[in-house]
Amino acid sequence: MKSRILMAGGLLWMGLLLGCSKSDSTAPSSENQALATVNDQVITVGDFSKKWSELPEFIQEVYSGENGRKELLDELINRELILQEAQKRKIDQKPEFTNQVDKFRERLLLDAVLQEEVENRITISEEELSVYFKTHKDALPPIEEVRAQHILVKTNAEARDLLKKLSRGENFTRLAKAYSQDSGTKDHGGDLGLIRKGQTMPEFEAVLFSLKPGQTSDVVKTSLGHHIIRVQDRRMVKPLDLQDARDEVRREVIKEKERKYFEELVSSLRAKAAIQVMGPVLAGLPVPGNDPRPVGKESGNGPANQ
Numbered sequence: 001m002k003s004r005i006l007m008a009g010g011l012l013w014m015g016l017l018l019g020c021s022k023s024d025s026t027a028p029s030s031e032n033q034a035l036a037t038v039n040d041q042v043i044t045v046g047d048f049s050k051k052w053s054e055l056p057e058f059i060q061e062v063y064s065g066e067n068g069r070k071e072l073l074d075e076l077i078n079r080e081l082i083l084q085e086a087q088k089r090k091i092d093q094k095p096e097f098t099n100q101v102d103k104f105r106e107r108l109l110l111d112a113v114l115q116e117e118v119e120n121r122i123t124i125s126e127e128e129l130s131v132y133f134k135t136h137k138d139a140l141p142p143i144e145e146v147r148a149q150h151i152l153v154k155t156n157a158e159a160r161d162l163l164k165k166l167s168r169g170e171n172f173t174r175l176a177k178a179y180s181q182d183s184g185t186k187d188h189g190g191d192l193g194l195i196r197k198g199q200t201m202p203e204f205e206a207v208l209f210s211l212k213p214g215q216t217s218d219v220v221k222t223s224l225g226h227h228i229i230r231v232q233d234r235r236m237v238k239p240l241d242l243q244d245a246r247d248e249v250r251r252e253v254i255k256e257k258e259r260k261y262f263e264e265l266v267s268s269l270r271a272k273a274a275i276q277v278m279g280p281v282l283a284g285l286p287v288p289g290n291d292p293r294p295v296g297k298e299s300g301n302g303p304a305n306q
Contacts, residue, residue, distance in 0.1 A: 035073060038080040043073070051076060058203075118261040124253055133242045133249050140245050142236040144197065146208055149190035151175060151228045152182040159219040159226040166216060172230050181225065190230075198247060204229070 031046030051072065052060065063072045091097055133140075149172060153159050162175055176190030185191055197205060207220045208229055217229040239245035 036077055038077055039084060041080055041084065043076050043080060047076065048073065113265075114262070117265045118258055121261050122254060122257045124250060124257075128253055129246065129249050130242055132253050133239075133245060136249075136252070137239070140239055140248055142238050143244060143248075144209070145194045145235050145237060146196075146211075146231055147194050147233040148192050148208055148211075149173065149176060149230045149232065150182070150185070150192055151180045151190050152225050153179060154181065154225050156219055156221070156226050159228055162228055163216075163219065166228070172216065 031044060031049065033045045034042045035045055035048055036043045052063075055063070062068065086092070092101075151159075151162055151172070153162065158179070162179060165175060166172060173189030177186055180186035180190050182190065195205075195208065197209065199205075200208065201222050201224075204220060204222050204227065207217045208231065211217060211229065211231040213231050213233050215231055217227070220227040220229060237244075239248075242249065
């Protein structure tokens with residue numbers, strides 16, 4: 001079970017929000033089938049499915065089931081009403097709106113070029129990682145490890161009952177041995193050993209690394225069930241080998257390559273471009289952040305500073 005906790009990595013909630021099986025005769029037959037109309041504007045099954053796919057997993061769980069399906073459709077209807085109102089008011093024609101659109105478009109264009117010419121070019125070999133680790137080993141940051149216990153049960157109610165027992169002073173290790181459904185750790189009082197970031201499920205990790213030694217968490221829900229976590233110790237250790245610091249080393253190698261490819265891209269573009277800088281005009285501009293007024297002079301019609 002410990003390996004499941006450390007490596008499951010947040011199993012995706014796989015139910016379809018539309019809640020229709022292949023045998024359901026009422027299942028929508030097409031992505032273009034209408035779900036609702038809003039002032040003659042159609043919201044289709046495809047619109048609904050697209051919105052669903054964009055939701056984070058934890059939000060998908062909120063909208064699961066028949067009631068959730070209706071709530072999400074209501075939100076799509078509300079969104080369409082507001083969009084239609086914005087069009088009636090011609091907000092998209094206002095200067096402040098078009099300026100923001102232009103800025104956003106510029107950002108997207110810049111990002112797209114950098115994606116194609118910088119990020120997509122990056123490949124990293126095992127040898128490159130090994131060389132970087134050997135040459136930068138002493139400069140790499142220490143790694144945080146947390147030693148923790150946990151109790152795993154099926155329901156939130158069970159977990160809440162255990163929290164009450166803990167609040168009355170009952171021993172965490174004894175409760176883990178008695179109630180935990182993690183067969184891999186319950187006989188050891190729920191001991192998970194030393195855990196580093198990236199080794200466990202995100203929702204479990206977020207709580208685990210927020211606790212101080214001796215602290216006990218509230219109920220933590222994951223795909224495995226409901227957990228109560230207790231941190232025993234935290235420590236910082238220097239990476240002893242590449243495996244210890246693989247993520248950090250990879251990030252640093254990527255940064256180096258991004259800088260290299262960015263400089264190559266800019267140099268290439270400048271070499272092919274006709275660029276002329278108007279030196280006198282540039283020299284006449286005020287230095288950003290500096291007051292352009294002559295020293296000893298006051299501006300405006302108000303009284304001089306005392």
